[in-house]
Amino acid sequence: NAGVTQTPKFRVLKTGQSMTLLCAQDMNHEYMYWYRQDPGMGLRLIHYSVGEGTTAKGEVPDGYNVSRLKKQNFLLGLESAAPSQTSVYFCASRPGQERYTEAFFGQGTRLTVV
Amino acid sequence: AQSVTQLDSQVPVFEEAPVELRCNYSSSVSVYLFWYVQYPNQGLQLLLKYLSGSTLVKGINGFEAEFNKSQTSFHLRKPSVHISDTAEYFCAVSPLGNRDDKIIFGKGTRLHILP
Numbered sequence: 001n002a003g004v005t006q007t008p009k010f011r012v013l014k015t016g017q018s019m020t021l022l023c024a025q026d027m028n029h030e031y032m033y034w035y036r037q038d039p040g041m042g043l044r045l046i047h048y049s050v051g052e053g054t055t056a057k058g059e060v061p062d063g064y065n066v067s068r069l070k071k072q073n074f075l076l077g078l079e080s081a082a083p084s085q086t087s088v089y090f091c092a093s094r095p096g097q098e099r100y101t102e103a104f105f106g107q108g109t110r111l112t113v114v
Numbered sequence: 115a116q117s118v119t120q121l122d123s124q125v126p127v128f129e130e131a132p133v134e135l136r137c138n139y140s141s142s143v144s145v146y147l148f149w150y151v152q153y154p155n156q157g158l159q160l161l162l163k164y165l166s167g168s169t170l171v172k173g174i175n176g177f178e179a180e181f182n183k184s185q186t187s188f189h190l191r192k193p194s195v196h197i198s199d200t201a202e203y204f205c206a207v208s209p210l211g212n213r214d215d216k217i218i219f220g221k222g223t224r225l226h227i228l229p
Contacts, residue, residue: 031215033216033217035219040123040221041221042120042204042219042220042221042222043158043204043219043222044219045216045217045218048215048216050215058216090157090158092158092217094215094217101163101165102148102160102163103217105150105157105158105159106157107156107157108156108157
């Protein structure tokens with residue numbers, strides 16, 4: 001029962017470094033999302049995808065890029081990390097338009113940029 | 115566009131007392147509504163959801179919520195809280211029948227259970 005798996009769980013980056021967060025889901029879901037969670041700000045949508053090969057911007061896309069080359073994976077990239085990107089990142093997936101239901105979340109990635 | 119307002123950032127309540135966490139939303143189209151719970155250092159898990167039908171929705175752990183279309187509200191209630199309910203609670207909305215399938219979350223309400 002893997003569900004949604006995020007890799008890594010923790011990471012410390014230096015300002016200017018790059019990294020990729022991986023989200024993998026084994027539920028054959030069409031829709032996938034990346035959120036960031038900051039104290040007092042709730043979850044804010046960074047980017048999302050409604051199917052393999054598609055991506056779209058959310059509320060706070062600046063400084064991030066994403067790719068959905070395979071249906072089960074959704075990658076979030078930081079090309080040049082900044083301290084403002086220190087946050088907890090959550091990935092989520094959802095079946096799709098034909099079967100509306102809730103989103104399923106990963107356990108999060110805690111990223112610190114120093 | 116949709117938005118969600120959770121009116122209280124923190125709610126303290128005594129153990130075994132009732133609690134209501136308030137959620138109001140704004141949308142130009144019909145929406146699905148959700149409440150999620152996040153326990154410390156964990157991901158989010160679904161408490162309950164409103165998709166259609168009865169406006170009173172029952173969820174896990176004794177929680178329930180009532181959808182009020184005229185007031186655009188989806189308040190979460192529990193008649194008697196337990197120390198294990200200490201967590202952060204998020205209200206979320208998603209538009210119906212729309213390819214642009216974003217899920218928008220409120221800022222969360224932290225529930226503190228007092229002994």
